[in-house]
Amino acid sequence: MTAEETLQQAQKIIEPFVVEMRSPESSRLDGIVSPQNLIPALQALKDAHWGYLSAITGLDYPPSEGEEGHLEALYHLVMDGAVLTVRVKVPYSRPELESVCQVYPAASLYERELMEMFGFILKGTPSTDRLLLSDDWPQGVYPLRKSFQSGKVQEESL
Amino acid sequence: MTSERKFIVPIGPQHPALKEPGHFEFTVDGEIVTDASVRLGYVHRGIEKGAEERSYIQDLYLFERICGICSHVHATAFALGVERLAGVEAPLRAQAIRSLVAEMERIHSHMLWLGVAAHEGGFDTLFMYSWRDREIVMDLLEAFTGNRVNYSVNLLGGVKCDVNESLRDQILRGMDQLEKRIQHYLNVVTTDRTFLARTEGVGRMTREQADLFGAVGPTARASGVPRDVRVDAPYAYYSTVPVRLITDERGDLLARFVVRINELFEAIRVIREILDHLPEGELTARMPRRIPAGETISRVEAPRGELFYFVKSNGGEKPERVKVRTPSLCNWGSVMQVAVGHKLADMPMILAGIDPCFSCNDRMVQLKRKDSQQWMSWEDLRQYGIEYYKKVL
Numbered sequence: 381m382t383a384e385e386t387l388q389q390a391q392k393i394i395e396p397f398v399v400e401m402r403s404p405e406s407s408r409l410d411g412i413v414s415p416q417n418l419i420p421a422l423q424a425l426k427d428a429h430w431g432y433l434s435a436i437t438g439l440d441y442p443p444s445e446g447e448e449g450h451l452e453a454l455y456h457l458v459m460d461g462a463v464l465t466v467r468v469k470v471p472y473s474r475p476e477l478e479s480v481c482q483v484y485p486a487a488s489l490y491e492r493e494l495m496e497m498f499g500f501i502l503k504g505t506p507s508t509d510r511l512l513l514s515d516d517w518p519q520g521v522y523p524l525r526k527s528f529q530s531g532k533v534q535e536e537s538l
Numbered sequence: 539m540t541s542e543r544k545f546i547v548p549i550g551p552q553h554p555a556l557k558e559p560g561h562f563e564f565t566v567d568g569e570i571v572t573d574a575s576v577r578l579g580y581v582h583r584g585i586e587k588g589a590e591e592r593s594y595i596q597d598l599y600l601f602e603r604i605c606g607i608c609s610h611v612h613a614t615a616f617a618l619g620v621e622r623l624a625g626v627e628a629p630l631r632a633q634a635i636r637s638l639v640a641e642m643e644r645i646h647s648h649m650l651w652l653g654v655a656a657h658e659g660g661f662d663t664l665f666m667y668s669w670r671d672r673e674i675v676m677d678l679l680e681a682f683t684g685n686r687v688n689y690s691v692n693l694l695g696g697v698k699c700d701v702n703e704s705l706r707d708q709i710l711r712g713m714d715q716l717e718k719r720i721q722h723y724l725n726v727v728t729t730d731r732t733f734l735a736r737t738e739g740v741g742r743m744t745r746e747q748a749d750l751f752g753a754v755g756p757t758a759r760a761s762g763v764p765r766d767v768r769v770d771a772p773y774a775y776y777s778t779v780p781v782r783l784i785t786d787e788r789g790d791l792l793a794r795f796v797v798r799i800n801e802l803f804e805a806i807r808v809i810r811e812i813l814d815h816l817p818e819g820e821l822t823a824r825m826p827r828r829i830p831a832g833e834t835i836s837r838v839e840a841p842r843g844e845l846f847y848f849v850k851s852n853g854g855e856k857p858e859r860v861k862v863r864t865p866s867l868c869n870w871g872s873v874m875q876v877a878v879g880h881k882l883a884d885m886p887m888i889l890a891g892i893d894p895c896f897s898c899n900d901r902m903v904q905l906k907r908k909d910s911q912q913w914m915s916w917e918d919l920r921q922y923g924i925e926y927y928k929k930v931l
Binding site: 383404405407408432433434435437438439440454456458460461463465484485486487488489490507509510511512513514523524528529 | 575576577578579582584586587591622749750751752770771832833834835837844846848850859861863867868870871872875
């Protein structure tokens, strides 16, 4: 099966859950979902045995021109040569998502990284322990947010 | 009478199984492991953040330094991603050389692992021999690129090392020599009784488990999961010189040995084929300094499995975001689940069985002086190093 055909399958599965879909490259499909549709979309993919969770990318959109900052989580699912990215965006004030560990148990490590690096709150995740940062890393400082600049003294936020 | 109290055996963070830092906590009931957890980050260096603050060209060198063992695949994944964003394709000869070095790197990495894993099993003779023979490919890599580690072959838009006739002959001779030795190792690990007792049926991961936990690379293939980026989505020169997928259905430690050793034969075959059909032509294509805005995903097969790069450009000279997901991280998730139910004494072998690479999954360090509230900056650290060595010397 070619990557395009594989992605057509994926498109059918996630169609009911997505707000918007786009195909940035021939072997890729991006599906944008709202936070409450994240788990149903991933569950549907898993039930159909479509691919495995390869990585989760966090993106930071800092506040600009009076608009609130946002965080985006990208769930990359891979099947053979095709990559489906399920994207979900949450505001700084409520950076909450359901943990995807109920669907993909091995996501725990990725979620720990997402929480400590970006400040996502993942409800129902099995472990909120630090994975990569040191135990005495200040609370509320998220190194992969754009506001964090390495080499500068960081303000501890309360 | 059963007790509610749990007995936890900490392993690490110093040298838990191999000579790298990681911390594991195994909850045991007698000799049997009932729960396992992992803590990483002891060699985290903040490379993803660092990449956002540097230009694409600087980043190429930065990513190459994520891992000293599989440095070449990191640079290849990044270069391929950035080239795709820029709409530039590296010349065929450059692609062939990328694949060639990647396979040589795979040989060195698998042989390094073979030695480490043998050592964990108490088979130090095999450890010494496999590392001695690994020097053959290390010498070839040095002759080829000038470096034993961090070969620095890639450029954005191509490569900077070329193969001439004498180097070609040298590599082919080395491969002949290695092939004989690898056959010997395959015989040893599949027939030595004491060694089989440590590997056969130990750490078994079923195909369903490997699939569910998202295992990648030889760890997944040893459980019968047909997953190899070189086959599924050929990059560099793998569409011209295809790789045969090597799997094993058994899913135990022995299978992981057999799969990796068979991959060594396959790597040798691919190296010979590339050298036989090396296309003529340029080594580099012109790359723009500013990379057009966009996002791309670049996947390559590192010695340990699928290496995943997500590159986002904002149209400038520095990337907006680069996400690196290394194969060891996937395999940790799977091995921690598989560990449950096994004997504590088998843990070092099971841990080493996935060929973990800590540098891969750890990428930041921040230091604070005891007497101060300030984080040490790069300049502070550099100054500290200079003063420290002034005192010592």
